Amino acid sequence: MKPWEKIEDLKEKIFKNEEQKSYTSSLFEAIEKKVKDSLLSQNADDALITITRWALELRASDIHYEVKENFVDLRFRIDGILVTLFSLSRKDYKILLERLKYESALKLNISDIPQDWKYSKILEWKKIDVRVSTIPTKYGENMVCRVLDASKALVDFEDLGFFWTTKRILEKALSKKNWLILVTGPTGSGKTTTLYTIIKKLNTPDKKIITLEDPIEYEFPGIVQAEVNEKKWFTFDVGLKALMRQDPDIIMVWEIRDYETLNTATNASLTWHLVLSTLHTKSAAETLDRIANMWVKPYITAAALDTIVAQRLVRKICPHCKCEVEKTANETMVISSMMKDIGLKTLKWDNVKIYRWAGCDQCNHTWYAWRIWVYEIIRLNEKLKDLIKNWASSEEIIAEAKENDMISIAQDWILKAIKWFTTIEEVLRVV
Ligand SMILES: [Zn+2]
Numbered sequence: 001m002k003p004w005e006k007i008e009d010l011k012e013k014i015f016k017n018e019e020q021k022s023y024t025s026s027l028f029e030a031i032e033k034k035v036k037d038s039l040l041s042q043n044a045d046d047a048l049i050t051i052t053r054w055a056l057e058l059r060a061s062d063i064h065y066e067v068k069e070n071f072v073d074l075r076f077r078i079d080g081i082l083v084t085l086f087s088l089s090r091k092d093y094k095i096l097l098e099r100l101k102y103e104s105a106l107k108l109n110i111s112d113i114p115q116d117w118k119y120s121k122i123l124e125w126k127k128i129d130v131r132v133s134t135i136p137t138k139y140g141e142n143m144v145c146r147v148l149d150a151s152k153a154l155v156d157f158e159d160l161g162f163f164w165t166t167k168r169i170l171e172k173a174l175s176k177k178n179w180l181i182l183v184t185g186p187t188g189s190g191k192t193t194t195l196y197t198i199i200k201k202l203n204t205p206d207k208k209i210i211t212l213e214d215p216i217e218y219e220f221p222g223i224v225q226a227e228v229n230e231k232k233w234f235t236f237d238v239g240l241k242a243l244m245r246q247d248p249d250i251i252m253v254w255e256i257r258d259y260e261t262l263n264t265a266t267n268a269s270l271t272w273h274l275v276l277s278t279l280h281t282k283s284a285a286e287t288l289d290r291i292a293n294m295w296v297k298p299y300i301t302a303a304a305l306d307t308i309v310a311q312r313l314v315r316k317i318c319p320h321c322k323c324e325v326e327k328t329a330n331e332t333m334v335i336s337s338m339m340k341d342i343g344l345k346t347l348k349w350d351n352v353k354i355y356r357w358a359g360c361d362q363c364n365h366t367w368y369a370w371r372i373w374v375y376e377i378i379r380l381n382e383k384l385k386d387l388i389k390n391w392a393s394s395e396e397i398i399a400e401a402k403e404n405d406m407i408s409i410a411q412d413w414i415l416k417a418i419k420w421f422t423t424i425e426e427v428l429r430v431v
Contacts, residue, residue, distance in 0.1 A: 060078050063075075170198075186312075211225045213228070255279070270300070284398060305388075
């Protein structure tokens with residue numbers, strides 16, 4: 001069997017295992033009882049507080065209400081995985097839905113078009129913002145609430161998983177007065193959190209920072225934050241041009257979706273501004289291709305672009321029940337072939353330990369608790385910039401970068417797996 005066939009084999013087993021995992025139900029039963037008791041006494045506010053509080057407690061990023069023919073499923077997305085808590089009757093859901101729409105200032109009498117807004121709750125002296133969006137479906141209005149816990153958003157680079165070399169490269173990039181830094185990754189890879197952490201780090205009184213967001217998720221003291229409004233033609237492109245006239249030092253544009261925004265962002269960087277933004281691409285190579293496909297001239301890309309950070313979110317192994325295990329022959333082969341692939345030939349693999357879970361109450365027997373990011377990070381030095389100017393392909397550029405200090409996602413996650421931050425299985429599931 002070839003190494004890649006073994007990887008596929010291992011992946012298949014992982015997905016099967018994932019399906020068989022289930023959360024302990026006693027906690028969910030207790031939440032269900034509390035919510036239903038509140039709804040029975042028509043106290044929708046209490047029911048909502050219970051749901052929001054437990055979403056926070058269980059580290060859920062989103063609360064899903066999925067309308068089926070005869071009932072409604074309440075599901076939490078915990079550490080990236082959707083988990084069903086319990087089902088509500090359609091009558092109970094109607095009470096909750098009305099309360100949620102009322103709290104979020106959505107139109108109560110409209111149920112046939114999508115709506116979105118947010119509401120805030122004070123829980124234990126902490127303000128929690130919840131972004132609510134509805135969509136009409138065959139059986140009624142589906143609702144998804146994104147929980148925005150500001151205290152969790154503002155973390156440090158180490159909490160995000162920037163260790164060792166990745167942190168050094170990023171900090172070097174942020175010490176510059178100009179240039180464009182792009183954070184990339186798929187939806188749900190936490191690009192927002194990384195940008196906010198960078199902004200928090202850069203936020204000193206001597207600098208003017210302006211952001212253009214969609215929507216503003218957290219409010220920063222001392223920073224000018226603007227929100228795009230497509231209906232009023234306040235788009236990313238228009239907004240970015242307007243904010244350039246506000247004499248900023250640092251600009252954060254939520255997302256670059258088109259040539260106009262990218263062009264304005266590169267111009268801003270070339271006129272001595274530090275520009276931070278995100279692109280919806282999976283890797284540094286794909287980012288370079290996307291920029292080329294937007295028809296930005298290579299010499300402009302080379303002059304403006306400094307650093308690309310591509311990221312993924314993986315679940316962190318539960319620290320309370322992790323245990324050291326022997327590697328199987330299959331795992332040894334897969335991992336050593338990956339090590340070779342990323343140029344870690346010199347690492348003595350025999351001495352490397354791998355970890356697995358036992359399952360405990362702390363992680364609800366899911367074997368994982370919290371999440372951590374894995375990164376690919378590339379800084380464009382003069383040699384790489386020359387390659388871009390000379391129309392080199394992204395493959396050539398990445399190959400050259402790997403000769404220098406580029407850290408690939410594979411490298412970062414293998415290092416995290418052997419340092420017990422995550423498991424080999426989890427990494428194969430995500431990447
Ligand atoms: Zn555990």
